[in-house]
Amino acid sequence: MEKRILVLGIGNLLWADEGFGVRCVEALNAGWCFPDNVTVMDGGTQGLYLLPYVQEADCLLVFDAVDYGDALGDLREVVGDQVPRFMGAKKMSLHQTGFQEVLMAAELTDKLPAELVLIGVQPEELEDYGGSLRDVVKAQMVPALNLALDWLERWGVVGSIREGGAEAITDRALAMDVYEAGRPSAEQAYRLGDARFLNTEAA
Template sequence: MRIVILGIGNILLTDEGVGVRVVEALAARGGLPPGVELIDGGTCGMEMLEQLENLDALIVVDCVRCGRPPATPVLLKGDDVPVFFRTKLSPHQVSLSDVLASLEFTGRAPRKTVIVGMQPVSMGLGLDLSSEVAARLPELVDLTLAEIAECVALPEAA
């Protein structure tokens, strides 16, 4: 079982860095199941192609602008994931979309992709999350852990 938790975002732009902050929190917490890899993707793009090949599951954690109240956790899976890539909900979608399209083209796409996100309060300059998003960061960590648990429970052959 290969599962990647990909935290993406720019930590110089307050809530834009929420995905990276979740990955940091998970790394500090420790105790993840075998086969689960944490990647701080920052604002990376195609250079991540090899790291995301042939995964059982990819859980992307990012700031997601989807018109919900500020600091609202967002979980997209199943049929909602393609909508994420058709609608500009995150500044990193274009790069991630290109990576996943390339993997699909080569037959190496993740079997399952989930988006865990947070509606931002602020995207201004600053190294810290807004107080509202910071207060709800544990919820985002818990949502990510729940998705990991669900992915680990997946049968090997889907």
């Protein structure tokens, strides 16, 4: 029986390196075709809404930006029961809290995937609202994808190079090239959120 495989990118594209996981699944989907037992998904910040997909999988591979305390841009591969621990080590945002709860809920219902892999990068910048991946993090996308393809092969799946365009798994307006090209300057758009709420002295 074929293994049901879920490849999941989690994170928030709007906060610079937080978007690493989603950018990885975008690139994987754009570059390779996989058989029907493989699902490549943008998990974004959906938290517990991802539980049914995780429960249905035999093998789960997650891309994410995780604060390991490593050097900026370092790539780390975490396997098995270490995955939930690493996802909760230093929570950078609510999406990590939510995904750790997804794994806990799957385990409590005896539907945790038999094999877990986390491919994570140490972020450089998370406080740049509307920003894209920093160069040191973007440079790790190809190595991360190569690690993922190796794991898929271990699980019995060999992807084929995609010929022609793929249906995007995120909105075209958020595709990396469009997103980066359309960003206004720092003078036009505040980088750290809404200045009306953050600058209390001005209020």
